[in-house]
Amino acid sequence: ASFMGSGSERRYEDLCRNIINDMNQYGLSVVDDFLGMETGLKILNEVRSMYNAGAFQDGQVVTNQMPDAPSTAARGDNIRGDKIKWVGGNEPGCSNVWYLTNQIDSVVYRVNTMKDNGILGNYHIRERTRAMVACYPGFGTHYVMHVDNPKKDGRVITAIYYLNINWDARESGGILRIRPTPGTTVADIEPKFDRLIFFWSDIRNPHEVQPAHRTRYAITVWYFD
């Protein structure tokens, strides 16, 4: 059963305790079956119709070339192929994405205030970005190793919800690889349907999206301290 749909307070508390333990121990946490099949499908269908309506724009090409160097997009080897759409509050046609962000909010605000929450207790999270709906359209589109918040812009937690049914990384790639520092481990996370992940947004978690060979949808919100 999903965590949020089950309505059972006990499961919810267990979920939050697991997230606290994971964030303190690994700096990341993976939650499967967050909302359940029915709700997840509503979100997926909403995102697909946004995408098919052409509402996404190309993710700006991140280049670390000198400013006057020809943009990597011009050379055709653009660093990222993601297409994104920012979804704010409850604008029309986004009610399911909005519901998702409310569910993630309740978990983040809960773990931020629970007793014995370790490092999470160092933060006082009161706000977040809008939801960034991202689509990697396949064809090897990827995102190079990066840190979401390298310069202390206030973002402390990255939360990503995946929408990809029956994703098999052996044929579709698209793995999120996090390389927590300091340390020598890597976390390879498949962008599985109804999977929610959290990780520290700062330099503790460099990460990359490996080349995807199938359309890959994700919804990200960043939480501010």
Ligand SMILES: O=C(O)CNC(=O)c1n[nH]c2ccccc2c1=O
């Ligand atoms: O989808 C994932 O598993 C991880 N995704 C990322 O790390 C990621 N991080 N930062 C971005 C900024 C702008 C547009 C897309 C992104 C983006 O996909």
Ligand SMILES: [Fe+2]
């Ligand atoms: Fe990222």
